[in-house]
């Protein structure tokens with residue numbers, strides 16, 4: 001069976017950036033299961049996997065625009081520390097949900113000074129070129145429930 005719209009695929013993958021730095025890998029965790037066409041994985045990787053079947057190896061080099069988007073410097077801003085009133089110890093790397101005009105955005109704390117906290121609303125992988133090394137393990141039909149939920153259940157997918 002070939003990977004196509006609304007098929008379930010199980011893939012082993014290694015993800016590196018252009019410096020060869022490992023970002024993520026399925027090693028140890030077992031294959032990732034995703035529903036093709038449901039936006040479970042980045043657009044560029046879906047495109048690279050169309051038509052592949054179990055046993056195929058795929059190398060995909062994906063531009064930020066087909067992954068997590070470009071970085072927007074204006075999504076980085078300084079906010080007064082008192083806005084974090086409820087948080088005991090703010091640390092670099094912490095993530096918060098921030099309410100904006102365009103809905104909730106996940107922001108990451110980049111720097112902290114005496115009175116201000118610099119937060120960045122960019123996805124941590126925004127602007128990063130993604131290099132995937134993938135082996136397709138299995139391709140199957142989804143269950144009705146998986147189609148309804150828009151994601152895969154069980155091993156490598158959602159556990160609920």
Ligand code: ZN
Pocket residue numbers: 149151152153158160
């Ligand atoms: Zn579900």
